[in-house]
Amino acid sequence: MKLKDGFITREMAEKQIMVSVNGDFSGLVRSNQTAAFIVDNLKEETTKEEIVKKLLEKYDAKEDIITEDVENVLETLRKIGALDE
Amino acid sequence: MKVISKAQQAVLKILGNPQKSASGYRLIKYCVQENVEDGVLLFNVLTREVLLLTRDEFENYTENKELLDKWFLVPEDFDEKATTETVRWVLRNTAEKPKHITTYTIMTTTDCNARCFYCFEKGCARIPMSEETAHKTAQYIKEHCGGKRVKLAWFGGEPLLNMQVMDIICEDLKNAGIEYYSGMTSNGYLFCEDAVSKAKTLWNLKHVQITLDGTEKVYNRSKAYIYKDGKSPYQVVLNGIELLLDAGVQVAIRLNLDLYNADDLMNLVDEIAERFSGKKGLVMYAHHLFDTDLSMAQTHTDEEWEPRYEAMYRLNSKIDGYGIGWTRGIKKTLKLMHCMADGGSARVIAPKGDIGLCEHYTDCEFIGHIDREDIDKAMVESWKELSPEIPECNDCFYYPGCVKLKKCTANSTCYRHEREANLREIKRSMLHEYKLWQQNAQKADDEDEEIC
Protein backbone atom coordinates (compact mmCIF):
# COMPACT_ATOMS: atom_id res chain seq x y z
CA MET A 1 0.00 0.00 0.00
CA LYS A 2 1.02 3.59 -0.62
CA LEU A 3 -0.14 7.15 -0.03
CA LYS A 4 -1.94 8.33 -3.16
CA ASP A 5 -0.18 10.83 -5.43
CA GLY A 6 -1.63 14.25 -4.78
CA PHE A 7 -1.60 13.92 -0.99
CA ILE A 8 1.18 16.13 0.33
CA THR A 9 2.45 16.90 3.81
CA ARG A 10 4.19 19.66 5.71
CA GLU A 11 5.27 20.13 9.32
CA MET A 12 3.77 22.85 11.52
CA ALA A 13 4.42 23.26 15.24
CA GLU A 14 5.28 19.61 15.92
CA LYS A 15 2.30 18.43 13.92
CA GLN A 16 2.10 17.21 10.37
CA ILE A 17 -0.48 18.65 8.03
CA MET A 18 -1.69 16.69 5.03
CA VAL A 19 -3.83 17.97 2.17
CA SER A 20 -4.91 16.78 -1.23
CA VAL A 21 -3.80 18.90 -4.18
CA ASN A 22 -6.14 17.40 -6.75
CA GLY A 23 -9.38 17.80 -4.89
CA ASP A 24 -9.75 14.11 -3.87
CA PHE A 25 -10.29 15.32 -0.33
CA SER A 26 -11.17 18.89 0.58
CA GLY A 27 -10.22 18.82 4.27
CA LEU A 28 -6.96 18.72 6.14
CA VAL A 29 -5.43 15.98 8.27
CA ARG A 30 -3.42 17.01 11.32
CA SER A 31 -1.18 14.23 12.62
CA ASN A 32 0.77 13.77 15.81
CA GLN A 33 4.35 12.43 15.69
CA THR A 34 3.37 8.76 15.48
CA ALA A 35 0.73 9.27 12.83
CA ALA A 36 3.16 11.49 10.89
CA PHE A 37 5.74 8.68 11.01
CA ILE A 38 3.16 6.27 9.58
CA VAL A 39 2.18 8.74 6.83
CA ASP A 40 5.85 9.31 5.96
CA ASN A 41 6.38 5.56 5.61
CA LEU A 42 3.42 5.39 3.27
CA LYS A 43 5.14 7.72 0.83
CA GLU A 44 6.88 4.56 -0.48
CA GLU A 45 5.17 1.20 -1.21
CA THR A 46 4.90 -0.66 2.12
CA THR A 47 2.73 -3.00 4.26
CA LYS A 48 0.98 -2.70 7.61
CA GLU A 49 3.45 -5.23 9.11
CA GLU A 50 6.48 -3.30 7.88
CA ILE A 51 5.18 -0.07 9.41
CA VAL A 52 4.49 -1.84 12.74
CA LYS A 53 8.04 -3.24 12.67
CA LYS A 54 9.57 0.17 12.07
CA LEU A 55 7.50 1.72 14.85
CA LEU A 56 8.58 -1.04 17.26
CA GLU A 57 12.21 -0.20 16.46
CA LYS A 58 11.53 3.48 17.16
CA TYR A 59 9.23 3.39 20.17
CA ASP A 60 9.29 1.42 23.35
CA ALA A 61 5.67 0.21 23.29
CA LYS A 62 3.70 -3.01 23.17
CA GLU A 63 3.13 -4.55 19.73
CA ASP A 64 -0.65 -4.80 20.10
CA ILE A 65 -0.93 -1.10 21.00
CA ILE A 66 1.26 -0.11 18.06
CA THR A 67 -0.68 -2.36 15.69
CA GLU A 68 -3.91 -0.74 16.85
CA ASP A 69 -2.44 2.75 16.26
CA VAL A 70 -1.34 1.82 12.75
CA GLU A 71 -4.74 0.31 11.96
CA ASN A 72 -6.49 3.46 13.16
CA VAL A 73 -4.31 5.71 11.03
CA LEU A 74 -4.73 3.45 7.99
CA GLU A 75 -8.47 3.44 8.50
CA THR A 76 -8.56 7.25 8.59
CA LEU A 77 -6.48 7.46 5.42
CA ARG A 78 -8.68 4.86 3.74
CA LYS A 79 -11.82 6.84 4.65
CA ILE A 80 -10.55 10.00 2.95
CA GLY A 81 -9.37 8.06 -0.09
CA ALA A 82 -5.67 8.68 0.53
CA LEU A 83 -4.50 5.09 0.15
CA ASP A 84 -3.59 3.13 -2.95
CA GLU A 85 -3.95 -0.55 -2.00
CA MET B 1 -15.13 42.38 22.85
CA LYS B 2 -16.99 42.79 19.55
CA VAL B 3 -16.27 41.18 16.18
CA ILE B 4 -16.17 43.98 13.60
CA SER B 5 -15.16 41.80 10.68
CA LYS B 6 -15.03 37.99 10.75
CA ALA B 7 -11.93 35.81 10.44
CA GLN B 8 -11.26 33.70 7.36
CA GLN B 9 -12.52 30.31 8.54
CA ALA B 10 -10.12 28.37 6.31
CA VAL B 11 -7.15 30.03 8.03
CA LEU B 12 -8.52 29.28 11.51
CA LYS B 13 -9.07 25.68 10.49
CA ILE B 14 -5.44 25.33 9.38
CA LEU B 15 -4.16 26.99 12.54
CA GLY B 16 -6.16 24.58 14.67
CA ASN B 17 -6.36 24.91 18.45
CA PRO B 18 -4.26 27.63 20.08
CA GLN B 19 -0.94 26.46 21.44
CA LYS B 20 -0.29 26.15 25.18
CA SER B 21 2.61 28.12 26.56
CA ALA B 22 4.48 27.89 29.84
CA SER B 23 6.34 31.12 29.16
CA GLY B 24 3.31 33.36 28.63
CA TYR B 25 1.62 35.02 25.70
CA ARG B 26 2.08 38.10 23.56
CA LEU B 27 0.24 39.76 20.68
CA ILE B 28 0.94 38.17 17.30
CA LYS B 29 3.35 40.27 15.22
CA TYR B 30 0.63 40.58 12.61
CA CYS B 31 -1.69 42.55 14.87
CA VAL B 32 -2.44 46.15 13.87
CA GLN B 33 -3.98 48.45 16.48
CA GLU B 34 -6.00 51.60 16.01
CA ASN B 35 -7.70 53.71 18.67
CA VAL B 36 -11.34 54.65 18.17
CA GLU B 37 -13.77 56.54 20.40
CA ASP B 38 -15.13 53.47 22.18
CA GLY B 39 -11.96 51.40 22.50
CA VAL B 40 -9.19 49.86 20.42
CA LEU B 41 -9.52 48.11 17.09
CA LEU B 42 -7.29 45.08 16.53
CA PHE B 43 -6.75 43.52 13.12
CA ASN B 44 -5.06 40.17 12.64
CA VAL B 45 -3.41 40.31 9.20
CA LEU B 46 -3.16 36.50 9.12
CA THR B 47 -6.71 35.50 10.13
CA ARG B 48 -8.27 38.72 8.67
CA GLU B 49 -10.40 39.30 11.79
CA VAL B 50 -11.08 42.79 13.16
CA LEU B 51 -12.07 43.12 16.82
CA LEU B 52 -13.13 46.02 18.99
CA LEU B 53 -11.88 45.90 22.57
CA THR B 54 -12.89 48.26 25.33
CA ARG B 55 -9.92 50.08 26.86
CA ASP B 56 -10.19 47.86 29.95
CA GLU B 57 -10.14 44.73 27.84
CA PHE B 58 -7.16 46.04 25.92
CA GLU B 59 -5.17 46.87 29.04
CA ASN B 60 -5.59 43.30 30.27
CA TYR B 61 -5.28 41.58 26.93
CA THR B 62 -2.86 38.86 28.03
CA GLU B 63 -5.58 37.43 30.27
CA ASN B 64 -8.15 37.30 27.52
CA LYS B 65 -8.88 33.70 26.57
CA GLU B 66 -10.90 34.77 23.52
CA LEU B 67 -7.88 36.57 22.07
CA LEU B 68 -5.94 33.35 22.45
CA ASP B 69 -8.65 31.32 20.71
CA LYS B 70 -8.70 33.84 17.90
CA TRP B 71 -4.90 33.77 17.42
CA PHE B 72 -4.40 37.41 18.43
CA LEU B 73 -2.38 36.08 21.36
CA VAL B 74 0.38 33.57 20.73
CA PRO B 75 3.03 31.92 22.90
CA GLU B 76 6.13 34.04 23.53
CA ASP B 77 8.24 31.73 21.37
CA PHE B 78 5.71 31.41 18.56
CA ASP B 79 7.12 31.37 15.01
CA GLU B 80 4.53 33.35 13.07
CA LYS B 81 6.50 33.39 9.85
CA ALA B 82 6.78 29.59 9.61
CA THR B 83 3.11 29.29 10.55
CA THR B 84 2.13 31.78 7.86
CA GLU B 85 4.13 29.82 5.31
CA THR B 86 2.22 26.65 6.24
CA VAL B 87 -1.13 28.43 6.07
CA ARG B 88 -0.23 29.75 2.61
CA TRP B 89 1.04 26.34 1.56
CA VAL B 90 -2.26 24.69 2.50
CA LEU B 91 -4.39 27.42 0.90
CA ARG B 92 -2.34 27.43 -2.31
CA ASN B 93 -2.37 23.68 -2.66
CA THR B 94 -6.06 23.26 -1.93
CA ALA B 95 -7.37 26.29 -3.82
CA GLU B 96 -9.31 25.44 -6.91
CA LYS B 97 -7.20 26.36 -9.94
CA PRO B 98 -8.99 28.66 -12.39
CA LYS B 99 -10.39 26.55 -15.21
CA HIS B 100 -11.18 29.39 -17.56
CA ILE B 101 -9.81 32.75 -18.58
CA THR B 102 -12.38 35.33 -17.54
CA THR B 103 -10.42 38.60 -17.58
CA TYR B 104 -8.95 39.99 -20.80
CA THR B 105 -6.86 43.15 -20.95
CA ILE B 106 -7.10 44.23 -24.55
CA MET B 107 -4.59 46.68 -26.00
CA THR B 108 -6.58 48.24 -28.79
CA THR B 109 -3.50 50.22 -29.82
CA THR B 110 -0.12 51.24 -28.47
CA ASP B 111 -0.60 54.65 -30.08
CA CYS B 112 -1.69 57.65 -28.03
CA ASN B 113 -3.13 61.10 -28.65
CA ALA B 114 -1.08 62.62 -25.82
CA ARG B 115 2.67 62.85 -25.55
CA CYS B 116 3.34 62.66 -21.80
CA PHE B 117 7.03 62.80 -20.96
CA TYR B 118 6.72 59.87 -18.55
CA CYS B 119 4.76 57.48 -20.72
CA PHE B 120 6.15 53.98 -20.63
CA GLU B 121 5.35 53.46 -24.28
CA LYS B 122 7.70 56.30 -25.17
CA GLY B 123 9.86 55.00 -27.99
CA CYS B 124 7.65 51.93 -28.57
CA ALA B 125 6.15 51.27 -31.97
CA ARG B 126 2.64 52.71 -32.33
CA ILE B 127 0.58 49.73 -33.45
CA PRO B 128 -3.21 49.61 -33.73
CA MET B 129 -5.09 46.31 -33.51
CA SER B 130 -6.53 45.39 -36.91
CA GLU B 131 -10.19 44.51 -37.46
CA GLU B 132 -9.17 40.96 -38.32
CA THR B 133 -7.28 40.61 -35.02
CA ALA B 134 -10.30 42.05 -33.17
CA HIS B 135 -12.56 39.32 -34.62
CA LYS B 136 -9.96 36.68 -33.71
CA THR B 137 -9.68 38.14 -30.21
CA ALA B 138 -13.43 37.75 -29.68
CA GLN B 139 -13.20 34.19 -30.99
CA TYR B 140 -10.29 33.46 -28.62
CA ILE B 141 -12.31 34.83 -25.67
CA LYS B 142 -15.29 32.74 -26.68
CA GLU B 143 -13.16 29.60 -26.77
CA HIS B 144 -11.39 30.22 -23.44
CA CYS B 145 -14.00 31.74 -21.12
CA GLY B 146 -15.94 28.50 -20.55
CA GLY B 147 -19.19 30.34 -21.21
CA LYS B 148 -18.62 32.46 -18.08
CA ARG B 149 -19.18 36.23 -17.81
CA VAL B 150 -15.97 37.98 -18.85
CA LYS B 151 -14.33 41.22 -17.84
CA LEU B 152 -12.71 43.23 -20.62
CA ALA B 153 -10.11 45.80 -19.59
CA TRP B 154 -9.44 48.25 -22.42
CA PHE B 155 -5.85 49.39 -22.34
CA GLY B 156 -3.34 51.09 -24.61
CA GLY B 157 -1.75 53.49 -25.58
CA GLU B 158 -5.04 55.32 -25.58
CA PRO B 159 -7.69 52.64 -26.11
CA LEU B 160 -10.28 55.07 -27.47
CA LEU B 161 -8.04 55.84 -30.47
CA ASN B 162 -9.19 52.50 -31.84
CA MET B 163 -12.86 52.31 -30.87
CA GLN B 164 -13.69 50.24 -33.96
CA VAL B 165 -11.98 47.16 -32.52
CA MET B 166 -13.78 47.64 -29.21
CA ASP B 167 -17.04 47.67 -31.14
CA ILE B 168 -16.09 44.55 -33.10
CA ILE B 169 -15.07 42.57 -30.03
CA CYS B 170 -18.22 43.52 -28.11
CA GLU B 171 -20.52 42.87 -31.09
CA ASP B 172 -18.94 39.45 -31.67
CA LEU B 173 -19.22 38.49 -27.99
CA LYS B 174 -22.81 39.68 -27.91
CA ASN B 175 -23.67 37.63 -30.99
CA ALA B 176 -21.99 34.61 -29.40
CA GLY B 177 -24.11 35.02 -26.27
CA ILE B 178 -21.09 35.71 -24.04
CA GLU B 179 -21.88 38.02 -21.14
CA TYR B 180 -19.29 40.75 -20.61
CA TYR B 181 -18.62 44.05 -18.87
CA SER B 182 -15.64 46.33 -19.17
CA GLY B 183 -13.31 48.80 -17.54
CA MET B 184 -10.83 51.14 -19.17
CA THR B 185 -7.60 53.00 -18.54
CA SER B 186 -7.81 56.16 -20.61
CA ASN B 187 -6.73 59.79 -20.68
CA GLY B 188 -10.41 60.62 -21.14
CA TYR B 189 -9.96 63.04 -24.06
CA LEU B 190 -12.17 61.15 -26.50
CA PHE B 191 -15.16 60.62 -24.22
CA CYS B 192 -17.62 62.67 -26.26
CA GLU B 193 -21.40 62.07 -26.14
CA ASP B 194 -21.26 59.39 -28.85
CA ALA B 195 -18.47 57.49 -27.12
CA VAL B 196 -20.22 57.60 -23.74
CA SER B 197 -23.44 56.40 -25.30
CA LYS B 198 -21.58 53.48 -26.88
CA ALA B 199 -19.83 52.85 -23.56
CA LYS B 200 -23.23 52.26 -22.01
CA THR B 201 -25.01 50.43 -24.79
CA LEU B 202 -22.28 48.33 -26.36
CA TRP B 203 -19.08 48.20 -24.28
CA ASN B 204 -20.96 47.74 -21.00
CA LEU B 205 -18.39 50.04 -19.42
CA LYS B 206 -18.54 50.10 -15.62
CA HIS B 207 -15.47 52.09 -14.67
CA VAL B 208 -12.73 54.22 -16.17
CA GLN B 209 -9.40 55.26 -14.72
CA ILE B 210 -8.31 58.69 -15.91
CA THR B 211 -5.04 60.33 -14.96
CA LEU B 212 -4.80 64.04 -14.24
CA ASP B 213 -1.36 65.59 -13.81
CA GLY B 214 -2.38 69.02 -12.59
CA THR B 215 -4.67 72.02 -12.90
CA GLU B 216 -5.54 73.37 -16.35
CA LYS B 217 -2.24 75.03 -17.32
CA VAL B 218 -0.02 72.32 -15.88
CA TYR B 219 -2.17 69.56 -17.37
CA ASN B 220 -2.29 71.08 -20.85
CA ARG B 221 1.48 71.51 -20.84
CA SER B 222 2.33 68.04 -19.57
CA LYS B 223 -0.08 66.10 -21.78
CA ALA B 224 0.92 67.80 -25.06
CA TYR B 225 -2.07 66.43 -26.98
CA ILE B 226 -1.70 66.08 -30.73
CA TYR B 227 -4.83 68.18 -31.46
CA LYS B 228 -4.34 71.78 -32.47
CA ASP B 229 -7.96 72.92 -32.44
CA GLY B 230 -7.59 75.59 -29.78
CA LYS B 231 -9.63 73.68 -27.19
CA SER B 232 -8.27 73.30 -23.67
CA PRO B 233 -7.57 69.55 -23.28
CA TYR B 234 -8.15 69.90 -19.55
CA GLN B 235 -11.69 71.15 -20.14
CA VAL B 236 -12.31 68.49 -22.79
CA VAL B 237 -11.31 65.74 -20.35
CA LEU B 238 -13.37 67.22 -17.51
CA ASN B 239 -16.39 67.35 -19.80
CA GLY B 240 -15.79 63.70 -20.64
CA ILE B 241 -15.67 62.83 -16.94
CA GLU B 242 -18.95 64.63 -16.41
CA LEU B 243 -20.62 62.73 -19.26
CA LEU B 244 -19.37 59.44 -17.83
CA LEU B 245 -20.58 60.20 -14.32
CA ASP B 246 -23.96 61.31 -15.64
CA ALA B 247 -24.19 58.03 -17.52
CA GLY B 248 -23.53 56.09 -14.31
CA VAL B 249 -19.97 55.01 -15.19
CA GLN B 250 -17.61 55.10 -12.22
CA VAL B 251 -14.58 57.34 -12.76
CA ALA B 252 -11.38 56.93 -10.74
CA ILE B 253 -9.16 59.97 -11.16
CA ARG B 254 -5.52 59.12 -10.57
CA LEU B 255 -3.35 62.06 -9.58
CA ASN B 256 0.20 61.55 -10.77
CA LEU B 257 2.39 62.87 -8.00
CA ASP B 258 5.99 63.76 -8.78
CA LEU B 259 8.64 65.66 -6.86
CA TYR B 260 7.31 69.11 -7.69
CA ASN B 261 3.55 69.08 -8.30
CA ALA B 262 2.04 68.41 -4.85
CA ASP B 263 0.78 71.97 -4.31
CA ASP B 264 -0.80 72.11 -7.73
CA LEU B 265 -2.51 68.75 -7.13
CA MET B 266 -3.92 70.08 -3.84
CA ASN B 267 -5.58 72.85 -5.86
CA LEU B 268 -6.74 70.32 -8.41
CA VAL B 269 -8.51 68.28 -5.71
CA ASP B 270 -10.46 71.42 -4.69
CA GLU B 271 -11.35 72.14 -8.28
CA ILE B 272 -12.51 68.61 -9.05
CA ALA B 273 -14.44 68.23 -5.81
CA GLU B 274 -16.23 71.52 -6.48
CA ARG B 275 -16.95 70.82 -10.13
CA PHE B 276 -18.36 67.33 -9.54
CA SER B 277 -19.89 67.94 -6.16
CA GLY B 278 -23.02 65.86 -5.63
CA LYS B 279 -22.25 63.47 -8.49
CA LYS B 280 -22.10 59.78 -7.70
CA GLY B 281 -19.35 57.40 -8.85
CA LEU B 282 -16.29 59.65 -8.58
CA VAL B 283 -13.22 58.55 -6.67
CA MET B 284 -9.75 60.08 -6.56
CA TYR B 285 -6.40 58.81 -5.41
CA ALA B 286 -2.80 59.94 -5.57
CA HIS B 287 -0.18 57.78 -7.20
CA HIS B 288 3.60 58.18 -7.29
CA LEU B 289 4.87 58.83 -10.75
CA PHE B 290 7.90 56.67 -11.35
CA ASP B 291 9.98 55.18 -14.10
CA THR B 292 8.47 51.77 -14.85
CA ASP B 293 11.83 50.41 -15.98
CA LEU B 294 12.87 50.60 -12.34
CA SER B 295 11.18 49.36 -9.22
CA MET B 296 9.79 52.00 -6.85
CA ALA B 297 12.57 51.39 -4.34
CA GLN B 298 15.25 51.99 -6.92
CA THR B 299 13.97 55.37 -8.02
CA HIS B 300 14.75 57.22 -4.77
CA THR B 301 16.57 56.91 -1.49
CA ASP B 302 14.55 56.75 1.76
CA GLU B 303 15.27 60.46 2.37
CA GLU B 304 14.04 61.38 -1.07
CA TRP B 305 10.84 59.41 -0.56
CA GLU B 306 10.04 61.27 2.69
CA PRO B 307 8.58 64.46 1.16
CA ARG B 308 6.86 62.51 -1.61
CA TYR B 309 5.03 60.30 0.86
CA GLU B 310 4.16 63.25 3.07
CA ALA B 311 2.68 64.97 0.03
CA MET B 312 0.76 61.84 -0.82
CA TYR B 313 -0.70 61.61 2.68
CA ARG B 314 -1.70 65.28 2.57
CA LEU B 315 -3.35 64.81 -0.79
CA ASN B 316 -5.19 61.66 0.22
CA SER B 317 -6.46 63.19 3.43
CA LYS B 318 -7.74 66.19 1.47
CA ILE B 319 -9.47 63.81 -0.94
CA ASP B 320 -10.94 61.88 2.02
CA GLY B 321 -12.15 65.17 3.46
CA TYR B 322 -14.31 65.63 0.37
CA GLY B 323 -15.63 62.08 0.75
CA ILE B 324 -14.29 60.98 -2.64
CA GLY B 325 -11.34 58.88 -1.47
CA TRP B 326 -10.95 55.31 -2.59
CA THR B 327 -11.85 53.48 0.60
CA ARG B 328 -11.54 49.78 0.62
CA GLY B 329 -12.58 47.52 3.45
CA ILE B 330 -10.46 44.71 4.84
CA LYS B 331 -9.83 42.02 2.26
CA LYS B 332 -11.66 39.01 3.70
CA THR B 333 -9.21 36.38 2.49
CA LEU B 334 -5.47 36.04 2.72
CA LYS B 335 -3.65 37.26 -0.37
CA LEU B 336 -2.08 34.37 -2.27
CA MET B 337 -1.57 35.94 -5.69
CA HIS B 338 -0.09 39.28 -6.63
CA CYS B 339 -2.12 40.31 -9.64
CA MET B 340 -3.31 39.24 -13.07
CA ALA B 341 0.21 38.06 -13.94
CA ASP B 342 0.21 35.13 -11.49
CA GLY B 343 -3.54 34.74 -10.93
CA GLY B 344 -4.17 32.22 -13.72
CA SER B 345 -7.51 33.58 -14.95
CA ALA B 346 -6.37 36.65 -16.89
CA ARG B 347 -4.66 37.32 -20.21
CA VAL B 348 -3.36 40.43 -21.93
CA ILE B 349 -3.94 40.59 -25.68
CA ALA B 350 -1.56 42.93 -27.49
CA PRO B 351 -2.45 44.67 -30.79
CA LYS B 352 -0.93 41.98 -32.99
CA GLY B 353 -2.67 39.18 -31.08
CA ASP B 354 0.25 38.23 -28.86
CA ILE B 355 -0.82 36.99 -25.43
CA GLY B 356 0.88 38.19 -22.27
CA LEU B 357 0.27 38.20 -18.55
CA CYS B 358 1.35 41.72 -17.54
CA GLU B 359 -0.19 44.82 -19.11
CA HIS B 360 3.07 46.72 -18.84
CA TYR B 361 4.71 44.70 -21.57
CA THR B 362 3.56 45.55 -25.06
CA ASP B 363 6.26 43.90 -27.16
CA CYS B 364 7.87 41.11 -25.17
CA GLU B 365 7.29 38.60 -22.34
CA PHE B 366 4.51 36.93 -24.34
CA ILE B 367 3.23 33.45 -23.49
CA GLY B 368 1.45 32.71 -26.76
CA HIS B 369 -0.66 34.08 -29.59
CA ILE B 370 -4.41 34.07 -30.27
CA ASP B 371 -3.76 32.12 -33.50
CA ARG B 372 -2.26 29.21 -31.59
CA GLU B 373 -3.24 27.01 -28.66
CA ASP B 374 0.28 26.37 -27.33
CA ILE B 375 1.37 28.35 -24.28
CA ASP B 376 4.96 28.98 -23.17
CA LYS B 377 4.68 27.26 -19.77
CA ALA B 378 8.17 28.34 -18.68
CA MET B 379 7.18 31.96 -19.26
CA VAL B 380 3.95 31.46 -17.29
CA GLU B 381 5.95 29.98 -14.41
CA SER B 382 8.49 32.82 -14.53
CA TRP B 383 5.66 35.22 -13.71
CA LYS B 384 4.95 33.31 -10.50
CA GLU B 385 8.48 33.67 -9.17
CA LEU B 386 8.48 35.67 -5.95
CA SER B 387 10.91 38.43 -5.03
CA PRO B 388 13.46 37.33 -2.46
CA GLU B 389 12.62 38.19 1.13
CA ILE B 390 14.55 40.88 2.95
CA PRO B 391 15.64 40.85 6.64
CA GLU B 392 12.77 43.21 7.50
CA CYS B 393 10.25 40.51 6.50
CA ASN B 394 11.05 38.61 9.72
CA ASP B 395 9.29 41.15 11.90
CA CYS B 396 7.01 42.82 9.40
CA PHE B 397 3.35 43.12 10.43
CA TYR B 398 2.38 42.87 6.75
CA TYR B 399 4.06 39.54 6.01
CA PRO B 400 0.89 37.39 5.60
CA GLY B 401 -0.52 39.91 3.12
CA CYS B 402 2.67 40.44 1.17
CA VAL B 403 3.18 38.83 -2.23
CA LYS B 404 5.81 40.40 -4.49
CA LEU B 405 6.66 39.17 -7.95
CA LYS B 406 10.24 39.27 -9.13
CA LYS B 407 9.22 40.42 -12.60
CA CYS B 408 6.73 43.10 -11.55
CA THR B 409 8.18 46.47 -12.51
CA ALA B 410 5.73 48.30 -10.27
CA ASN B 411 6.16 46.50 -6.98
CA SER B 412 8.93 43.91 -6.75
CA THR B 413 11.02 45.43 -3.99
CA CYS B 414 10.28 46.88 -0.58
CA TYR B 415 11.32 50.04 1.22
CA ARG B 416 10.49 51.70 4.50
CA HIS B 417 7.97 54.21 3.18
CA GLU B 418 6.04 51.55 1.39
CA ARG B 419 5.69 49.61 4.63
CA GLU B 420 4.48 52.74 6.41
CA ALA B 421 2.01 53.40 3.61
CA ASN B 422 0.74 49.80 3.93
CA LEU B 423 0.19 50.35 7.64
CA ARG B 424 -1.77 53.55 7.01
CA GLU B 425 -3.85 51.85 4.35
CA ILE B 426 -4.67 48.96 6.67
CA LYS B 427 -5.69 51.35 9.46
CA ARG B 428 -7.88 53.22 6.99
CA SER B 429 -9.55 49.94 6.01
CA MET B 430 -10.04 49.03 9.68
CA LEU B 431 -11.77 52.35 10.27
CA HIS B 432 -13.91 51.77 7.20
CA GLU B 433 -15.02 48.37 8.57
CA TYR B 434 -15.66 49.95 11.94
CA LYS B 435 -17.87 52.64 10.37
CA LEU B 436 -19.85 50.01 8.47
CA TRP B 437 -20.26 48.03 11.67
CA GLN B 438 -21.48 51.12 13.51
CA GLN B 439 -23.96 51.87 10.72
CA ASN B 440 -25.29 48.31 10.82
CA ALA B 441 -25.59 48.45 14.60
CA GLN B 442 -27.46 51.75 14.28
CA LYS B 443 -29.75 50.26 11.63
CA ALA B 444 -30.51 47.30 13.90
CA ASP B 445 -31.31 49.72 16.75
CA ASP B 446 -33.66 51.71 14.51
CA GLU B 447 -35.44 48.55 13.44
CA ASP B 448 -35.84 47.55 17.08
CA GLU B 449 -37.44 50.89 17.80
CA GLU B 450 -39.88 50.46 14.93
CA ILE B 451 -40.93 47.04 16.19
CA CYS B 452 -41.60 48.52 19.64
Ligand code: SF4
Ligand atom coordinates in the same frame (compact mmCIF):
# COMPACT_ATOMS: atom_id res chain seq x y z
S1 SF4 C 1 8.66 42.63 1.53
FE1 SF4 C 1 8.43 44.44 2.82
S2 SF4 C 1 6.22 44.66 3.15
FE2 SF4 C 1 6.60 42.58 2.42
S3 SF4 C 1 6.80 41.37 4.30
FE3 SF4 C 1 8.87 41.98 3.66
S4 SF4 C 1 9.28 43.82 4.80
FE4 SF4 C 1 7.07 43.51 4.86
Ligand code: SF4
Ligand atom coordinates in the same frame (compact mmCIF):
# COMPACT_ATOMS: atom_id res chain seq x y z
S1 SF4 D 1 3.11 45.68 -13.51
FE1 SF4 D 1 3.14 44.30 -11.74
S2 SF4 D 1 1.11 44.58 -10.79
FE2 SF4 D 1 0.97 45.36 -12.90
S3 SF4 D 1 0.23 43.62 -14.11
FE3 SF4 D 1 2.46 43.66 -14.24
S4 SF4 D 1 3.12 42.25 -12.63
FE4 SF4 D 1 1.01 42.79 -12.17
